[in-house]
Amino acid sequence: MMHLRTRFITQSIAKILIWVAALSTIGVMILILFQILKEGLPILHLRFFLDSPRSMGREGGIFSTIIGTLALTVVAIIFATPLGVGTAIFLKEYTRESRISRLIRFGTDCLAGIPSIIFGLFGFVFFVITLNMGWSILSGGLTLAAMILPTIISTTEEAIKAIPYSFREVSYSLGGTRWQTVTRAVLPNAIPGIFTGIILSVGRSIGETAAVILTAGSSLIIPTSLFSPSRTMAVHFYILAREGISMEMAYATGATLILLVLAINIVANWFLNRYIRHRA
Amino acid sequence: MKFYLSWILILTAVISSMAGCQRRQAGVTVAGSTSVEPFAGLLAEEYMLHHPKSHIYVQGGGSTAGIEAVRSHAAHIGMSSRSLMAEEKNLYAVTIAKDAIAIIVHPKNPITDLSLSQIRQVFAGKIRNWNEIGGHLRPIVLVTREEGSGTREAFQKMVMEMEEINLEALVQDSNGAIRQVVGSDPNAIGYISLGLVNETVKALKISGVEPNLKNIVYGHYRFVRPFLFVFNGKPEGEANSFLEFVLSPEAQELLQKEGLVTIRP
Amino acid sequence: MFLEIKEKIVEKILLLIAFSSISILALIAIFIFGEGLPLIWKLGPKAFILGQRWVPSQGSFGILPMIVGSFWVTLGALLLGIPLGLACAVFLSEWTPPLAAMFLRPAIQLLAAIPSVIYGFWGLVVLVPLVRNYLGGPGLSILSGSLILGFMILPTIISISEDSLRALPPTYKAGGLALGATHWQTIWRVLVPAARSGIVASIILGMGRAVGETMAMIMVLGNAVKMPTSFLDSARTLTTNIGIEMGYASGDHRQALFATGIVLFFIIMILNSLAIFLSRRRTG
Numbered sequence: 001m002m003h004l005r006t007r008f009i010t011q012s013i014a015k016i017l018i019w020v021a022a023l024s025t026i027g028v029m030i031l032i033l034f035q036i037l038k039e040g041l042p043i044l045h046l047r048f049f050l051d052s053p054r055s056m057g058r059e060g061g062i063f064s065t066i067i068g069t070l071a072l073t074v075v076a077i078i079f080a081t082p083l084g085v086g087t088a089i090f091l092k093e094y095t096r097e098s099r100i101s102r103l104i105r106f107g108t109d110c111l112a113g114i115p116s117i118i119f120g121l122f123g124f125v126f127f128v129i130t131l132n133m134g135w136s137i138l139s140g141g142l143t144l145a146a147m148i149l150p151t152i153i154s155t156t157e158e159a160i161k162a163i164p165y166s167f168r169e170v171s172y173s174l175g176g177t178r179w180q181t182v183t184r185a186v187l188p189n190a191i192p193g194i195f196t197g198i199i200l201s202v203g204r205s206i207g208e209t210a211a212v213i214l215t216a217g218s219s220l221i222i223p224t225s226l227f228s229p230s231r232t233m234a235v236h237f238y239i240l241a242r243e244g245i246s247m248e249m250a251y252a253t254g255a256t257l258i259l260l261v262l263a264i265n266i267v268a269n270w271f272l273n274r275y276i277r278h279r280a
Numbered sequence: 281m282k283f284y285l286s287w288i289l290i291l292t293a294v295i296s297s298m299a300g301c302q303r304r305q306a307g308v309t310v311a312g313s314t315s316v317e318p319f320a321g322l323l324a325e326e327y328m329l330h331h332p333k334s335h336i337y338v339q340g341g342g343s344t345a346g347i348e349a350v351r352s353h354a355a356h357i358g359m360s361s362r363s364l365m366a367e368e369k370n371l372y373a374v375t376i377a378k379d380a381i382a383i384i385v386h387p388k389n390p391i392t393d394l395s396l397s398q399i400r401q402v403f404a405g406k407i408r409n410w411n412e413i414g415g416h417l418r419p420i421v422l423v424t425r426e427e428g429s430g431t432r433e434a435f436q437k438m439v440m441e442m443e444e445i446n447l448e449a450l451v452q453d454s455n456g457a458i459r460q461v462v463g464s465d466p467n468a469i470g471y472i473s474l475g476l477v478n479e480t481v482k483a484l485k486i487s488g489v490e491p492n493l494k495n496i497v498y499g500h501y502r503f504v505r506p507f508l509f510v511f512n513g514k515p516e517g518e519a520n521s522f523l524e525f526v527l528s529p530e531a532q533e534l535l536q537k538e539g540l541v542t543i544r545p
Numbered sequence: 546m547f548l549e550i551k552e553k554i555v556e557k558i559l560l561l562i563a564f565s566s567i568s569i570l571a572l573i574a575i576f577i578f579g580e581g582l583p584l585i586w587k588l589g590p591k592a593f594i595l596g597q598r599w600v601p602s603q604g605s606f607g608i609l610p611m612i613v614g615s616f617w618v619t620l621g622a623l624l625l626g627i628p629l630g631l632a633c634a635v636f637l638s639e640w641t642p643p644l645a646a647m648f649l650r651p652a653i654q655l656l657a658a659i660p661s662v663i664y665g666f667w668g669l670v671v672l673v674p675l676v677r678n679y680l681g682g683p684g685l686s687i688l689s690g691s692l693i694l695g696f697m698i699l700p701t702i703i704s705i706s707e708d709s710l711r712a713l714p715p716t717y718k719a720g721g722l723a724l725g726a727t728h729w730q731t732i733w734r735v736l737v738p739a740a741r742s743g744i745v746a747s748i749i750l751g752m753g754r755a756v757g758e759t760m761a762m763i764m765v766l767g768n769a770v771k772m773p774t775s776f777l778d779s780a781r782t783l784t785t786n787i788g789i790e791m792g793y794a795s796g797d798h799r800q801a802l803f804a805t806g807i808v809l810f811f812i813i814m815i816l817n818s819l820a821i822f823l824s825r826r827r828t829g
Contacts, residue, residue, distance in 0.1 A: 115809065243314075262658075
């Protein structure tokens with residue numbers, strides 16, 4: 001039985017430590033962002049985004065990498081969204097908890113935990129070599145699609161789960177089939193949630209490096225087709241920083257990445273808020 | 281509606297990918313050594329200025345990977361910073377330039393000159409402190425390239441010979457990264473392409489011979505390796521056109537300005 | 546009639562789609578194992594996993610130093626991430642002065658969103674010189690890696706732990722306080738133990754994330770192949786082993802890297818299954 005005062009002293013100490021923890025978490029994040037933005041922001045200007053890299057990245061801008069990032073992300077989303085939404089619809093609307101659904105969930109959860117380097121190995125040996133697609137936007141995009149699939153599945157599931165059963169009831173009572181119910185009553189209301197999942201996946205794809213280098217290559221020129229290799233901003237940043245080609249350019253690219261990720265986060269949050277308010 | 285749209289997009293993508301599986305893209309893929317890569321990239325930029333319709337895609341991956349890529353037709357041209365090994369001899373290799381390997385230390389390091397056997401002993405881990413070779417009392421930090429790197433192979437063959445590089449050495453995956461580590465750690469020593477030495481590091485003389493163009497051309501500085509373009513069979517088409525450009529005086533002059541040794545001194 | 550057929554078709558198509566994640570997983574396993582297993586077979590699993598020398602140019606493919614490296618880096622990351630993460634989770638669920646939460650939540654989200662190459666770069670430019678100048682060694686070390694990794698896994702630990710704490714019935718807290726315990730005592734002796742399985746699940750997921758990190762680790766760990774003996778030593782993890790040599794390898798060397806991938810795959814699968822099991826038990 002502890003003395004009364006000791007208990008409160010312990011509580012005060014604990015409170016202080018927890019405050020320290022919270023503050024240091026915020027602090028470190030600010031430190032990291034500050035370091036990159038401090039050096040990188042001054043270099044950013046419109047031409048930086050519109051010019052392609054010259055002289056292996058020592059001069060010029062990052063236009064081709066922006067295209068590369070965009071292309072890869074779009075391909076990834078095009079492939080992952082139907083698969084992800086379809087899976088979620090199946091899990092939530094077409095089955096109950098059974099061995100099949102448990103197996104599917106297990107697969108999805110495991111897929112979510114696989115490190116990006118393994119995806120890179122897989123993408124390399126499967127898309128680049130075996131399917132003979134070479135280092136290309138397609139190879140990279142498909143690999144990224146596999147990586148973001150679990151996210152799309154889980155966010156879509158959450159979105160569908162949040163829709164009250166009454167929506168479906170109304171549709172069924174009017175004689176609607178399951179598919180009609182899904183496409184007319186459930187999905188349209190789940191779209192904000194699905195969108196949030198897509199936006200989160202975009203954020204992840206932008207930062208992905210290991211898997212992309214092994215599958216999409218690192219060519220600096222503007223890609224001309226889905227089969228061209230291409231460099232994304234994250235890969236460009238990594239190469240610039242490692243090869244010491246130009247620290248200035250590295251910081252600038254890094255700053256761009258951070259700003260992009262920040263923007264995506266804000267948009268996703270705004271969407272989430274709007275969605276929650278909409279639901280409530 | 282949105283669902284059907286995405287399915288249509290998928291089918292389109294699948295069909296177009298199948299159509300593309302025959303041959304990938306018009307253009308030349310050049311893959312391989314990260315030492316050659318920046319120079320090949322510069323040349324590719326020049327080439328595309330003269331030939332606006334061409335696309336030359338340059339990327340790294342390493343000498344060994346580049347040679348593999350050429351062999352498996354994943355790339356048209358392979359870049360290598362080491363000579364071909366016995367089992368690779370069936371591929372067609374063209375020397376496009378020569379590059380020296382420089383041993384580098386931090387600019388503040390008082391050492392300026394080491395003998396070949398000293399360097400070998402240092403990298404083998406037998407000499408472990410700077411004061412054993414005339415420096416301060418500080419442990420030596422070794423930096424090397426990763427296995428499979430052409431630069432490492434060349435270093436191993438020319439400098440280390442039979443000795444193994446100490447397993448405690450830090451490993452970095454590019455010349456630039458080694459330069460960065462050595463440039464920021466006063467106790468570090470490493471090796472990089474001579475063409476990449478800048479004011480952030482100091483290149484050592486080896487047995488009194490300074491690594492510069494004159495000594496390389498006259499054969500005094502012996503640690504030189506070839507930069508190769510490797511082909512699967514005789515080069516043809518756009519790949520050949522690019523090769524011819526790379527071997528032209530104009531391109532060679534560009535390479536020399538960047539610190540390489542041309543094939544026609 | 547047509548409508549019924551259409552419904553049946555749709556259901557079958559959706560079933561097929563739903564199997565996409567399992568199929569992809571299977572594909573990954575097949576190809577990684579396909580490339581790597583022959584080498585493990587050739588060398589013998591014991592020689593591969595327990596071998597201490599990784600010198601591909603001589604045909605030595607022992608990954609024990611990498612396993613040890615992964616272990617230490619992850620351990621270090623957890624030593625940083627668990628206390629910090631739990632503290633923040635408790636902070637967010639129990640002691641939320643709205644002003645602070647307004648800053649902490651976005652901070653955590655951002656920590657999660659920052660690409661790993663940025664973390665690695667920051668580590669290289671800021672952390673490594675600090676470690677080298679004040680603690681000795683080359684700076685590129687397990688310590689640097691653990692520090693960065695700790696922050697990278699924070700969001701995982703915080704979000705799941707916070708969820709677990711929030712999911713507890715309010716009677717737990719009410720009961721604790723009613724018995725005369727201080728707020729802290731209630732948290733430490735009632736709530737946290739009650740949310741135990743969720744918190745442990747979050748830690749295991751964080752572990753999985755830590756074991757799988759590649760890019761940032763390549764930049765700050767130094768990647769020496771020798772078995773590390775101290776936190777200030779340079780080291781190589783299973784992931785960085787693959788990442789740093791992948792582009793360069795062919796033949797046996799490449800197979801060995803895929804084999805490293807197999808070992809990694811197994812470790813992640815075990816960790817993941819553990820986490821899933823624990824979190825399902827919580828909600829189930």
